[in-house]
Amino acid sequence: MKKSYIFEKGFTVIELLVTIAIIGLLASIVLVSIGSARSKGWDGKTQNQLSDLRSAATLYQHNNNTYDICAAPSSDTTGVYSMRQSSNYNGQTVTCNSTSVAWAVGVPLVASSGYYWCVDSRGASEKNAGSLGVATVCP
Secondary structure (H helix, E strand, O other): OOOOOOOOEEEEEEEHHHHHHHHHHHHHHHHHHHHHHHHHHHHHHHHHHHHHHHHHHHHHHHHHHOOHHOOOOOOOOOOOOOOOOHHHHHHOOOEEEEOOOEEEEEEEOOOOOOEEEEEEEEOOOEEEOOOOOOOOOOO
């Protein structure tokens, strides 16, 4: 008697489960990479905007004969007021300290927890391991 084997086309349940597991693993790796890239992007935006704030503070000083940028009103045309808003920095708290002769602004970095990006009237623009506090120069 001759045996006849009937082969059905398709995948077994095990093959499908293994494929789904591999796809899930690859997707999780990609999502973790995207998350860290997004945080680094926010930090880059923070650094760039604080650099722009330095230029606006110079304009503010020339227009108003003072470096007291933290007291700039919303009607200020140099952009200092709008650049101080936390909505520009992913909701991070902006620390702004100024007097008539000096100023400093610090914003927490998203990708580097516990670090701040600080700019001041001396020209400093740097990453610091602590908040600005009440100083008008970067630590």
